[in-house]
Amino acid sequence: xxxxxxxxxxxxxxxxxxxxxxxxxxxxxxxxxxxxxxxxxxxxxxxxxxxxxxxxxxxxxxxxxxxxxxxxxxxxxxxxxxxxxxxxxxxxxxxxxxxxxxxxxxxxxxxxxxxxxxxxxxxxxxxxxxxxxxxxxxxxxxxxxxxxxxxxxxxxxxxxxxxxxxxxxxxxxxxxxxxxxxxxxxxxxxxxxxxxxxxxxxxxxxxxxxxxxxxxxxxxxxxxxxxxxxxxxxxxxxxxxxxxxxxxxxxxxxxxxxxxxxxxxxxxxxxxxxxxxxxxxxxxxxxxxxxxxxxxxxxxxxxxxxxxxxxxxxxxxxxxxxxxxxxxxxxxxxxxxxxxxxxx
Amino acid sequence: xxxxxxxxxxxxxxxxxxxxxxxxxxxxxxxxxxxxxxxxxxxxxxxxxxxxxxxxxxxxxxxxxxxxxxxxxxxxxxxxxxxxxxxxxxxxxxxxxxxxxxxxxxxxxxxxxxxxxxxxxxxxxxxxxxxxxxxxxxxxxxxxxxxxxxxxxxxxxxxxxxxxxxxxxxxxxxxxxxxxxxxxxxxxxxxxxxxxxxxxxxxxxxxxxxxxxxxxxxxxxxxxxxxxxxxxxxxxxxxxxxxxxxxxxxxxxxxxxxxxxxxxxxxxxxxxxxxxxxxxxxxxxxxxxxxxxxxxxxxxxxxxxxxxxxxxxxxxxxxxxxxxxxxxxxxxxxxxxxxxxxxx
Numbered sequence: 001x002x003x004x005x006x007x008x009x010x011x012x013x014x015x016x017x018x019x020x021x022x023x024x025x026x027x028x029x030x031x032x033x034x035x036x037x038x039x040x041x042x043x044x045x046x047x048x049x050x051x052x053x054x055x056x057x058x059x060x061x062x063x064x065x066x067x068x069x070x071x072x073x074x075x076x077x078x079x080x081x082x083x084x085x086x087x088x089x090x091x092x093x094x095x096x097x098x099x100x101x102x103x104x105x106x107x108x109x110x111x112x113x114x115x116x117x118x119x120x121x122x123x124x125x126x127x128x129x130x131x132x133x134x135x136x137x138x139x140x141x142x143x144x145x146x147x148x149x150x151x152x153x154x155x156x157x158x159x160x161x162x163x164x165x166x167x168x169x170x171x172x173x174x175x176x177x178x179x180x181x182x183x184x185x186x187x188x189x190x191x192x193x194x195x196x197x198x199x200x201x202x203x204x205x206x207x208x209x210x211x212x213x214x215x216x217x218x219x220x221x222x223x224x225x226x227x228x229x230x231x232x233x234x235x236x237x238x239x240x241x242x243x244x245x246x247x248x249x250x251x252x253x254x255x256x257x258x259x260x261x262x263x264x265x266x267x268x269x270x271x272x273x274x275x276x277x278x279x280x281x282x283x284x285x286x287x288x289x290x291x292x293x294x295x296x297x298x299x300x301x302x303x304x305x306x307x308x309x310x311x312x313x314x315x316x317x318x319x320x321x322x323x324x325x326x327x328x329x330x331x332x333x334x335x336x337x338x339x340x341x342x343x344x
Numbered sequence: 345x346x347x348x349x350x351x352x353x354x355x356x357x358x359x360x361x362x363x364x365x366x367x368x369x370x371x372x373x374x375x376x377x378x379x380x381x382x383x384x385x386x387x388x389x390x391x392x393x394x395x396x397x398x399x400x401x402x403x404x405x406x407x408x409x410x411x412x413x414x415x416x417x418x419x420x421x422x423x424x425x426x427x428x429x430x431x432x433x434x435x436x437x438x439x440x441x442x443x444x445x446x447x448x449x450x451x452x453x454x455x456x457x458x459x460x461x462x463x464x465x466x467x468x469x470x471x472x473x474x475x476x477x478x479x480x481x482x483x484x485x486x487x488x489x490x491x492x493x494x495x496x497x498x499x500x501x502x503x504x505x506x507x508x509x510x511x512x513x514x515x516x517x518x519x520x521x522x523x524x525x526x527x528x529x530x531x532x533x534x535x536x537x538x539x540x541x542x543x544x545x546x547x548x549x550x551x552x553x554x555x556x557x558x559x560x561x562x563x564x565x566x567x568x569x570x571x572x573x574x575x576x577x578x579x580x581x582x583x584x585x586x587x588x589x590x591x592x593x594x595x596x597x598x599x600x601x602x603x604x605x606x607x608x609x610x611x612x613x614x615x616x617x618x619x620x621x622x623x624x625x626x627x628x629x630x631x632x633x634x635x636x637x638x639x640x641x642x643x644x645x646x647x648x649x650x651x652x653x654x655x656x657x658x659x660x661x662x663x664x665x666x667x668x669x670x671x672x673x674x675x676x677x678x679x680x681x682x683x684x685x686x687x688x
Contacts, residue, residue, distance in 0.1 A: 033394060037595065038503050039432035039580060040398035040493065045389045050377060053397075054384035055441040055475060055490055061482045088383035097399040099488050131399060138405045142481075144443050144488040146399055149384065159382050236383060251381065 007108035017108065017134060021115045027128040029094050031150070034130075041130035043095060043148060050156050052149040054085035060140030068184045071110055073212040075117025078145050080216045081238065083125060084291045086149030087221050088236035090157035095130045096122060099144040101137030114143075125218055155230055157295070159251035162233035166296035168256060168315040169231075169305055171220050173264040174241055175280050178287025179272045180204070180211030186276070206268045214291045221293075223308050231295035240286040243338035244294060246324055252296075255322040258315035258336070261329050285326070286339055351452035361452065361478055365459045371472040373438050375494070378474075385474035387439060387492060394500050396493040398429035404484030412528045415454055417556040419461025422489050424560045425582065427469060428635045430493030431565050432580035434501035439474045440466060443488040445481030458487075469562055499574055501639065503595035506577035510640035512600060512659040513575075513649055515564050517608040518585055519624050522631025523616045524548070524555030530620070550612045558635045565637075567652050575639035584630040587682035588638060590668055596640075599666040602659035602680070605673050629670070630683055 009017060018036070027035045034042040045051050058064060058078055066074075083093035098118065102111065111134075122129055127147070183204050191197035201208060217236075224231065235248045241263065249256050265280045273280035296317055297305055305311050315327075325333040353361060362380070371379045378386040389395050402408060402422055410418075427437035442462065446455065455478075466473055471491070527548050535541035545552060561580075568575065579592045585607065593600050609624045617624035640661055641649055649655050659671075669677040 033500075034502060039429040039578075040396040040435075040491075042433065042500055042502075043395040043397065044497065045393075045395055047391065049389075051387040051389055051395050051492075052384040053387065053439070053441060053475065053490070053492060055443045055477065055488070057443040057445060057477060057479055057486075057488065059445055059479060059481055059486075062480055085383040089386065091384070095397070097397060097490065099399045099401040101401060101403055101486065131397065133399065133401060135401055135403060136406055137403055137486075139483040142401075142403075142445065142486055144399070144401065146397070146441065146490040147384075148395075148397060153388065156377075156386055158378060158386075234383075 005109055009102060009104070009106070009108055009111070012108060017111070020108070021111060022129060025119055025122065025129045027130070028126060029128045031094055032128045032130060035128060036131045041095060041097065045150060048152055049150045050091070050153045052086050052089050052091045052151065053146065054082060055144060055146045056082040056085070057142065057144040059142055066141070068188055069212065071113040072117035075114040076121045076213050078143050079118055079121035079127065080214050080291060082145035082147040083127060083149070083216055084236045084238065086147055087217055088234050088293060089149070089151065090155055090221055090224065090231065090234055091149040091151030092218065092221060093125060093127050093147050093149045095128050095148040097130060097146045098132035100132070100134045101142035102134060103137050103140055106141065125216055155225065157231050157234040159233055159235050159248050162248060162252035162254050162296040162317045163298070164254065164317055164319055165299050166232055166317040167299055167302060167305065167313045168258065168294065168296055168317065169311045170264065170292060170294050170314050171217050171311060172290065172292040173266045173269070174237065174290050174292065175283030175287050176207050176210035176266050176269045177214060177289040178283045179269050180207035182276060182278070183207055183272060184211070204268055204272055206266060207272060211289065214289065216291065217293050220310070227304060227308065229297065229301060229304055231297050234293060234295035237290040237292045237294055238288055239338070240288040242285040242336045246336055246338050248294065249324045252317070253320050255318040255320055256315055256324040257318055257327050258325070259327050262312060262314040264312050349453055353446060353448070353450065353452055353455070356452060361455070364452070365455060366473060369463055369466065369473045371474070372470060373472045375438060376472045376474060379472060380475045385439060385441065389494060392496055393494045394435070394497045396430050396433050396435045396495065397490065398426060399488060399490045400426040400429070401486065401488040403486055410485070412532055413556065415457040416461035419458040420465045420557050422487050423462055423465035423471065424558050424635060426489035426491040427471060427493070427560055428580045428582065430491055431561055432578050432637060433493070433495065434499055434565055434568065434575065434578055435493040435495030436562065436565060437469060437471050437491050437493045439472050439492040441474055441490045442476035444476070444478045445486035446478060447481050447484055450485065469560055499569065501575050501578040503577055503579050503592050506592060506596035506598050506640040506661045507642070508598065508661055508663055509643050510576055510661040511643055511646060511649065511657045512602065512638065512640055512661065513655045514608065514636060514638050514658050515561050515655060516634065516636040517610045517613070518581065518634050518636065519627030519631050520551050520554035520610050520613045521558060521633040522627045523613050524551035526620060526622070527551055527616060528555070548612055548616055550610060551616060555633065558633065560635065561637050564654070571648060571652065573641065573645060573648055575641050578637060578639035581634040581636045581638055582632055583682070584632040586629040586680045590680055590682050592638065593668045596661070597664050599662035599664050600659055600668040601662055601671050602669070603671050606656060606658040608656050
């Protein structure tokens with residue numbers, strides 16, 4: 001972080017600060033009746049629509065490291081991560097409240113950078129910032145994002161609807177965000193004692209973008225609606241493929257077979273994994289923070305799903321008693337386990 | 345806090361912990377379609393209803409002190425404080441999501457105490473816990489509560505609707521929560537080095553209850569609806585009378601006159617203030633955390649308001665150009681200022 005102009009937060013006061021940070025944000029959504037500045041936000045749902053609500057928190061030192069995470073990207077990512085849970089219900093995100101715990105080490109200018117990223121994510125995805133609070137934190141930065149969304153009642157998809165023989169479908173590719181994080185951590189270690197560090201990121205730009213500025217798969221939810229496809233179950237990939245498939249199986253009381261050679265992995269992900277003597281499949285299974293969507297559809301809808309052009313069928317649903325396994329190219333089966341990425 | 349049985353949070357894992365904490369919570373609200381355990385909660389608003397949403401965060405060391413704040417009361421208070429913002433829109437709270445940042449010093453048993461208080465507040469006020477997350481915090485306990493509520497569209501009251509000559513109405517009495525906090529802080533100072541401290545709380549029970557376990561004025565919103573009274577503006581008293589009146593004036597572009605001798609102050613509040621050589625009116629003006637409701641109605645509704653039996657008329661709305669003042673019994677005028685309680 002460059003230290004440019006520095007205005008102390010205390011010099012503005014709580015209301016002055018909120019006014020400054022939110023003055024360029026305008027409500028764009030017709031369902032937003034009242035945004036920030038009242039006791040609560042007021043939203044007028046459209047007839048027949050269900051309101052969806054999700055909360056995600058991000059703690060400095062646990063979920064992000066400000067030595068390499070630019071505040072603008074952090075703001076963008078927080079909105080993306082929370083809104084992704086709305087997409088996972090087959091809904092679209094519409095409103096956001098933000099609760100910030102801010103330590104004195106952050107200046108007003110730093111918070112403005114954070115809000116630039118928040119505003120960018122909001123404007124790209126039609127989300128209105130409608131409220132929240134900003135408080136002193138005794139320690140690091142804490143950000144809690146609550147996103148409200150909406151979907152026609154018949155279109156809402158839960159984790160619990162997967163049926164036997166359903167196809168397991170996946171958007172995008174996996175493991176890239178995790179390898180981006182590994183790269184940033186490596187450069188931080190290597191350059192710890194260097195006075196003017198110049199991290200080596202060439203050829204890894206895609207991985208950094210996937211970690212620092214993840215995309216939100218609004219396009220998928222919109223395509224499904226256009227094609228009138230309602231998945232039987234859906235979840236977003238935030239904890240890694242293994243953990244998220246297991247959660248879907250648990251909710252749907254079913255098993256699953258995932259074919260290892262069908263898990264999509266980007267070229268940069270494989271290349272960096274090889275360079276770092278890691279297995280890219282492990283990054284896909286346990287890395288997390290991909291924010292892609294995993295969903296199931298009946299076997300009969302295979303062609304309609306393939307016609308969307310951006311979906312991989314990576315496996316199928318089996319009876320609960322058969323468990324959840326990864327199938328290797330030689331036909332071997334490895335039980336899926338929820339676990340963190342093995343360190344080192 | 346007594347240290348009894350101690351189970352480490354890490355021994356349960358994230359999902360085991362959430363299952364344990366939420367297993368006794370049942371959704372009671374017909375509008376709650378899906379509670380915890382999916383990517384997002386799903387809520388079916390009733391036709392013609394507006395959805396209200398508010399977020400409040402509580403930081404250990406800033407908003408509460410665990411040396412004297414029992415965790416059960418803390419859980420209760422967090423729900424109350426957030427839900428109070430829904431009442432201030434003339435709506436009723438219905439759903440809650442909680443985001444907890446938990447340091448390793450807290451045991452599973454401690455979190456269960458916290459959840460007991462949360463569950464009690466929820467069951468008393470018909471609120472469903474529908475989601476949230478529990479994460480590791482590098483430092484103290486952080487609790488963010490998001491409450492969703494609802495109100496018929498024509499019944500929603502904003503801060504911005506006060507009109508000239510409207511009566512300024514207040515529920516309950518002010519300053520008690522602040523004096524409760526002063527008492528707890530005094531006993532903490534006095535007993536700092538005592539091995540088996542026995543704090544002296546006799547005769548001050550009401551003040552402690554107002555600070556540690558504030559009541560939620562659901563009864564007022566229900567009474568107003570029964571009597572078909574829709575206030576012109578409303579706010580809840582969380583920052584102290586002066587700050588909250590000023591916020592209402594700012595939103596409504598108006599001035600106000602508050603009559604000092606009409607500000608209701610409880611006997612225990614005055615008694616402890618006298619004992620501590622403090623002015624109870626200052627506690628009412630700047631203490632905060634009373635969670636009473638302040639609202640305005642047209643002059644013509646005075647009798648209907650008085651018939652409710654639990655409301656004080658403490659002043660009236662004036663033109664913006666005349667400012668916001670406290671009127672003393674001798675007719676003097678003191679400009680209202682938003683400020684913290686003077687220390688010492």
